[in-house]
Amino acid sequence: MALACEAAAGGSGPVFPDLGAADSGPTLIESLCMNCLQNGMTRLLLTKIPFFKEIIVSSFACENCGWVNNEIQSAGKIQEEGVRYTLFVSSKEDLNREVVKADCATTKIPELDFEIPPFTQKGALSTLEGLIDRAVAGLEQDQPTRKATDPDMASKIEEFIKKLMKLKDVEMSFTLVIDDPSGNSFVENPYAPQKDEALMITHYKRDALQDRMLGLQACTEEETPQNTVDDLRNEVLQFGTNCPQCNAPAETNMKLVQIPHFKEVIIMATNCEACGHRTNEVKSGGATEPLGTKITLRITDPSDMSRDLLKSETCSIFIPELEFELGMGILGGKFTTLEGLLTDVKELIVVKNPFFAGDSTVPERSEKLKEFGQKLDEIISGKREAHIILKDSAGNSYLQNLYAPDPDPEMKIEKYERTFEDNEELGLNDMKTEDYKEQKVDK
Incomplete structure (x- = not known):
């Protein structure tokens, strides 16, 4: 994977070109076939789906045994806050809502005490009905083996599959919860720009366990800069990041500014030399007000x-x-x-x-x-x-x-x-x- 990223980043263009770009070609890597243990060829493509996110498309084919494996992995930026979508499904129209589910998201249906843990499914762009069909397909996958080895368990799973399928008829309302600590999941609001009364969106700060799950590590006390507030007011800090548009390496400038008659704020600006994208953001530099x-x-x-x-x-x-x-x-x-x-x-x-x-x-x-x-x-x-x-x-x-x-x-x-x-x-x-x-x- 590292070799592929280095090869894709060798030029001056973006690491993740748009899907369908003329100069976007796959990277070939010789890999081990897990079926016959002979060498096969993996084609790796770093691309960007318009209006969605960066993805890594990998396709493996073995010429010796004919085994083929295709995967799509998310390469999107982890957001500063996690997001939790709670949708109250009361009609069949709600089943047509578009849903973006990241691979690190947890999906729950409390009425059935049903949960899909994180990283047990690949990320998907689908509808609510598609998520239910995908869950049913996953439960049905090993049913023939269960019926032969554990008939009681197979019978219980078969009964639960019927309950999941009944959800598609929406005879009774139910709740869908998608909890994504990376903040990259999404549930469509068909009434946009008006507020959707059936959809509740909650943004939250990740805890230490969720940061570790996403591969993030908090800064230790020894690594924390010891600059005073006066030093920060007179200094523009720089740190490395990735461009939110093309994911190429970029520099972010940060400065503490005093707004007259108000308070201190932190201004952050990023300028990407690869694609020219510019972004800026302002965060409060003071404490939460009592009111x-x-x-x-x-x-x-x-x-x-x-x-x-x-x-x-x-x-x-x-x-x-x-x-x-x-x-x-x-x-x-x-x-x-x-x-x-x-x-x-x-x-x-x-x-x-x-x-x-x-x-x-x-x-x-x-x-x-x-x-x-x-x-x-x-x-x-x-x-x-x-x-x-x-x-x-x-x-x-x-x-x-x-x-x-x-x-x-x-x-x-x-x-x-x-x-x-x-x-x-x-x-x-x-x-x-x-x-x-x-x-x-x-x-």
Whole structure:
């Protein structure tokens, strides 16, 4: 695998070219056939599926015994947070939802006490019905052997397979849970850009066990940089990473910046020399505020588009006139203008939506998304009045007041007490910092 990656990265182009690119050819590697123990040939192709992720396609063929084996492995970037999708299935239309399931994801159906552990299946792009069919096929695979060696077990599995098949009739509602610590799984929202009441998306921080499962290792205390805050303010830090577009090696610049009348933020920017892709992200450099913040702005003039805006990764966006809601963590942290934020929303929902074009297109859905994009353009150009609401449970988001130091008549800033669910998403319920005392353990 390492030789293949080195061979693919030998040129100046991207490591993972787009699927169907003219210059993308497989790498040939002589390999051992596990069927006859003779040498065969493996063809390895590093490519990128549009609107999805990077993959590694491997195909092995043995000329001696004719054995063939084909595999697809994910090469996508591990996200900063894990994601958990909880879908309440109540109709047959829900079975047609597109699902991207990473190989490290856990799939559960609580009503049947059914679970597919991580790394027991390869990653797949399918539908909910396809996931059920795949689970049934896996259970049926060794049934002939079980019927001969353990008839009781085979009978129980046969009964359970019938229960799984009945789910496809949706005679009773059930719940599907996909928990992916890598953050690369996805369940389609057919009502986009509106909120899907049947689908709940939860982003969470991985624990140490999940990091080890994904092959990630936390930085030890000896490896932690000892720079002071003053040093960080005057220094641009650099560290190696991979380009999110082509996965080629790139450099990320990071700097601590003080925003006047607000707080410190960390600005991160990556520029890829291989494909020219640029990305930037802003993270809060301070602690979680004791109260959440809700900022409501009534957009009445095109000049409102020039307001500076800081959206943290814990901030949700609402546009009531369009019945639009964007959850926390989806666009990440951004320091931009109001126009830049609305443009990014349009690009995410309309331009980069994999179900807006291609084989997955549904005419009614495409027309709805196109209409949503036109309404956003009208808001940006000042032809349509609307409200934008930034709700940040961590209190780390900011919208510029054009009338400062006087109050802004079109903007309302509210502080609110976080709910138990808000604290759970921020990981605060399990933290105890008050009256903390070190406990001595008797040896």
